[in-house]
Amino acid sequence: MWIYITRRLLWLPVLLLMVSAVTFTLGTYGPGDPVRVMLGTKYDEATAERLRSSLGLDRPVMVQYADYVSGAIRGDFGESLRYRGRSVGSLLVSKMWVSFQVNLAAMFVSLSIGLPLGFWIAHKQGTWLDPAVVASTLVLMSIPIMVSIPIVLWGLCLKLSLVPCSGWGGFFDLRIIVPAITMGIPGVAGLARLMRASTLDVFGQDFIRTARAKGLSERYIDIRHVLRNAIIPVVTILSFSLAGMLTTGFITERLLGIPGVGDFAIQAIFNRDYPVIMAFTLILSTAFVLANLLADIAYSLIDPRIRFS
Amino acid sequence: MDTSISNKGHLSRAFTRLCHKKIAVACLVVIMTIYFLGIFAPLIAPYGYNEQDYQSIRKGPTMEHIAGTDLKGRDVFSRVLWGIQNTVIITLVTILTGALLIGVSLGLISGYYGGKVDSIIMRIGELFASFPDILLVILLAATLKPRILNVVRWIEDNTLLDGVVKSGVADYLVISLALVSFSWVGMARLVRGQVLSLKSSQYVESAQATGASTSRILFIHLLPNAIGPIVVMVSMGMGTLIGTEIILSWLGLGIQPPRPSLGTMLLEAGSISALRVVPWMLIAPGIVAWSLVLCWNLFGDAMGDVLNPRTR
Numbered sequence: 106m107w108i109y110i111t112r113r114l115l116w117l118p119v120l121l122l123m124v125s126a127v128t129f130t131l132g133t134y135g136p137g138d139p140v141r142v143m144l145g146t147k148y149d150e151a152t153a154e155r156l157r158s159s160l161g162l163d164r165p166v167m168v169q170y171a172d173y174v175s176g177a178i179r180g181d182f183g184e185s186l187r188y189r190g191r192s193v194g195s196l197l198v199s200k201m202w203v204s205f206q207v208n209l210a211a212m213f214v215s216l217s218i219g220l221p222l223g224f225w226i227a228h229k230q231g232t233w234l235d236p237a238v239v240a241s242t243l244v245l246m247s248i249p250i251m252v253s254i255p256i257v258l259w260g261l262c263l264k265l266s267l268v269p270c271s272g273w274g275g276f277f278d279l280r281i282i283v284p285a286i287t288m289g290i291p292g293v294a295g296l297a298r299l300m301r302a303s304t305l306d307v308f309g310q311d312f313i314r315t316a317r318a319k320g321l322s323e324r325y326i327d328i329r330h331v332l333r334n335a336i337i338p339v340v341t342i343l344s345f346s347l348a349g350m351l352t353t354g355f356i357t358e359r360l361l362g363i364p365g366v367g368d369f370a371i372q373a374i375f376n377r378d379y380p381v382i383m384a385f386t387l388i389l390s391t392a393f394v395l396a397n398l399l400a401d402i403a404y405s406l407i408d409p410r411i412r413f414s
Numbered sequence: 415m416d417t418s419i420s421n422k423g424h425l426s427r428a429f430t431r432l433c434h435k436k437i438a439v440a441c442l443v444v445i446m447t448i449y450f451l452g453i454f455a456p457l458i459a460p461y462g463y464n465e466q467d468y469q470s471i472r473k474g475p476t477m478e479h480i481a482g483t484d485l486k487g488r489d490v491f492s493r494v495l496w497g498i499q500n501t502v503i504i505t506l507v508t509i510l511t512g513a514l515l516i517g518v519s520l521g522l523i524s525g526y527y528g529g530k531v532d533s534i535i536m537r538i539g540e541l542f543a544s545f546p547d548i549l550l551v552i553l554l555a556a557t558l559k560p561r562i563l564n565v566v567r568w569i570e571d572n573t574l575l576d577g578v579v580k581s582g583v584a585d586y587l588v589i590s591l592a593l594v595s596f597s598w599v600g601m602a603r604l605v606r607g608q609v610l611s612l613k614s615s616q617y618v619e620s621a622q623a624t625g626a627s628t629s630r631i632l633f634i635h636l637l638p639n640a641i642g643p644i645v646v647m648v649s650m651g652m653g654t655l656i657g658t659e660i661i662l663s664w665l666g667l668g669i670q671p672p673r674p675s676l677g678t679m680l681l682e683a684g685s686i687s688a689l690r691v692v693p694w695m696l697i698a699p700g701i702v703a704w705s706l707v708l709c710w711n712l713f714g715d716a717m718g719d720v721l722n723p724r725t726r
Contacts, residue, residue, distance in 0.1 A: 123541050131557050240437065240712075247708035249657055251664055251677075252700040255684040259696075263689060270686045356661065360684060370549065371665065374556050386549060 106405065113398050117391070124390045125177070125383060129170050132379035143186055160186075173383070182384035187376050193384045197366060204354055204365035206276045207284050212343075214289025215296055220339065222293065223300025224332065230305060239298065246294035253287045254360050271362040284357045296339070304335040428642075431720045438716030441709035448706055452498030459492035464672045474694050481698035484682065485691075493674040494698045500668070500675045501706070504589050505655050509648060512594030513601045518644065520598065521605025522632050526613060536606070539599040551658060555592040555667040562588050585669045589662055593655065604647055608640040642721040650714030653707045660703055676703050 140153050140162065157163045161172070176183060182193040226238045261283060262270040268279045275281075307313065308331065316326045355367030366385070373381035432438055451458055461467070461479075470479060471487035481491035524535040542550070566584040612618060613636075621631050662668045663677025671678060676699050682688060683695035 120541065127541070128553070131553060243711060243715075244708055247653065247704060247711050249660060249680070249703050249707060251660070251680045251684055252696070252704055255680075255689055255696050256700070258686065259689050259693060262686075356664070371552065374553055382553065386553075389549065 110398065110402065113394075117394055120394060121387060121390060122174070125174065125387055126170070128383050128386050129173065129379075132377075132382065133166050133169075143189075177384075177387065182387075183380040185378055185381055187373070187378040187381070193380045196369075196381065197384055197388065200364060200366035200369045203273065203363060204358070204367060207281065207288070207354055207357070207363060207365060210276065210281050210285035211288035211292070214285050215292030216343075218289075219293040219296025220300050220336070223297035224304050224335065226297070227301045227304035227308070227335075239294075239301075242294035242297050246291045248291070250287060250291070250356050251360065253290070254283065254357060257283055257287055271360075273361075273363045280361075284354070284361055284363060288354060288357055296343075299339050300335065303338050304331060307331050307334045310334075428720045432716060435716045435720070438713055438720075441713040441716075444705055444709045445713065448498060448702060449502055451495055452502040455492075455495040455499045459489075459495045461489040461492040463493050463496040463674050464488065465492075472692055475697075482692070482694040484695055485688075490679075490695055490698050493679060494676070494702055497674045497676040497679055497699065498702060500586075500663075500673070501656060501659055504586060504593070504659050504668075505652065507586070507590045508593040508597055508655060508659075509652070511590070512597035513648060513651070514644075516594065517598035517601025518605050518637070518640075521602040522609055522636065524602065525606035525609025526628070526632060526636070528610075532606070535602065539602055542596050543599050548658065548661065550596060551592045551662065552665065552667065554595055555588050555662055558591060559584075559588045559667065562591075582669055582673055585673075589659065589668050592662070592667075593658060597651070597655065600651070601644070601647060604643055605640050608643060609636050612636055612639055646714065646718045646721050649710065649717045653710035653714065656703075656706050656710065 140156050140160075141148055143156065144153060154163075161169065164172075173183065180194065182197075185191050185193050185196055188196060222238065222242070226235050229235050229238075258270060261267045268282050272280050313326065313330055316330050321329075354363075354365055355371050357363065358365040358368035359371070370382065370385045372378075373385070466487040467479070467483060467489065468487055470476070470483050472485055473479060473483050475482045479489045479491065481489070481494065484490055484493070520535050520539075524532040563584050566587075618631060618635055621635050626635075659668070660675075660677045660680065663675040664681050666678070666681075668677055669675040679699040680696070680703065683692070683699065688695060
């Protein structure tokens with residue numbers, strides 16, 4: 106187990122080096138000249154040359170890459186080409202904080218619907234309710250987010266005028282409701298299924314039979330014995346999915362005008378703001394690899410039958 | 415024991431089990447209908463995708479335009495049909511080349527030969543898998559697009575082929591390439607696992623002993639055993655693939671206007687101003703996108719149940 110973890114962690118820097126190399130190559134040999142984008146209509150050869158050399162873009166590619174990597178190791182991701190004078194790090198951190206809040210709200214919606222639902226349908230196993238609820242959560246899960254957002258907006262904002270249609274005002278603002286619902290609902294299906302399976306698992310345990318044999322009330326068994334045991338694996342697995350929450354929201358952010366990191370990254374791709382793209386892919390890749398590793402470890406702690414080699 | 419009979423028995427049993435699942439059958443019917451409508455869009459669509467009806471601009475659903483018209487007076491229903499065609503072509507091309515051709519063959523190679531070849535292929539796969547996939551696809555599509563357009567223009571200039579750019583082939587290529595680049599990894603891993611578990615079995619050893627060629631062992635002896643999981647993986651992945659294609663065209667990286675795609679139609683219909691004025695524009699593309707993704711998900715689930723050896 107420890108050997109497995111060490112090997113995965115040692116592999117991480119190699120992987121990041123490769124990811125950065127691929128992104129860097131795409132950036133350097135990709136189309137579009139960042140200098141041209143930056144200058145826009147004020148473009149002329151002399152200014153462009155000066156800018157290019159002040160940014161270090163006229164050096165050999167290998168030198169630029171080596172320079173970037175040594176900076177990135179020290180946590181310096183360079184300066185945004187689009188927003189002059191702002192460091193990529195500070196730009197990304199503030200945007201990520203917004204996305205994180207949106208995702209947190211969405212996760213709250215998923216949890217508060219998914220967990221009780223899964224727990225409840227586990228009790229209805231064998232009746233028509235069980236497959237019906239599972240199927241209807243799947244129906245909700247499959248709705249593409251660019252369809253669900255307009256539907257919710259049309260209802261809540263245009264017809265009922267309950268919430269403002271777009272914008273961002275922080276975690277305790279009415280405007281977080283629409284993204285929380287539309288991003289949270291798809292997660293309900295997975296959570297409910299997980300919770301259902303986990304609850305059914307606990308139902309089959311000996312200690313539940315013992316509790317029944319002692320003559321405890323069903324309600325007491327449910328709360329004291331079943332729920333507490335069933336929720337452990339769900340929460341463990343869930344806590345590690347937090348890392349993956351930074352990327353998924355760019356459609357929501359674009360449609361609702363939320364200044365999050367997803368939309369920012371997409372903009373950076375279209376603006377050829379390569380320092381931002383590089384930093385974002387590196388951060389996300391690290392988060393992905395670490396989250397996968399943690400999830401693997403969590404699974405193996407929950408289910409000792411899983412062995413790594 | 416005649417193996418061919420028991421093999422047939424397995425697949426036909428799986429098919430019978432599938433027919434017992436009403437939801438799966440219903441989904442298959444929906445999928446086939448939508449694909450049929452899309453593939454034969456030129457014959458079925460009542461109007462052309464760029465045909466404007468100046469008499470009925472921004473009209474809700476009527477008998478003439480059953481899904482209404484958009485801001486330019488174009489028939490939404492016809493445009494949805496043409497949009498389905500694009501989605502169908504792109505997703506089928508991606509599945510056939512990315513998942514089936516590249517994924518399966520790399521999986522076979524890396525599982526059968528093992529050693530260095532195996533670790534190189536799997537490390538490359540890991541590299542692709544560690545990118546946040548949707549971001550990689552967008553990055554690829556955005557950087558590839560002008561390159562591919564240049565290549566296609568060059569071909570147009572230097573050969574007798576004409577109107578290639580206009581036909582949208584380049585757009586198809588860009589999206590398919592971007593989608594292929596991450597869709598092979600899962601398939602390669604799956605096939606590799608299957609091959610690894612069967613490689614040292616006695617029947618493969620005896621085939622090797624009788625002097626069967628490597629390609630014979632791979633394609634006659636090993637591949638048929640992986641068909642079940644491959645079918646499950648493809649049908650489970652289609653929903654996600656269609657979703658990704660819609661996202662790409664939503665971002666403007668896919669088929670270029672005036673050719674319609676489900677993504678661009680959803681983009682046009684999804685803004686607040688469009689919702690205020692022409693809310694019906696969302697209905698047709700929304701229902702099609704939703705039911706395609708849903709039905710593939712449900713169908714994939716059912717295929718998993720039916721073909722999974724543990725629940726057989």
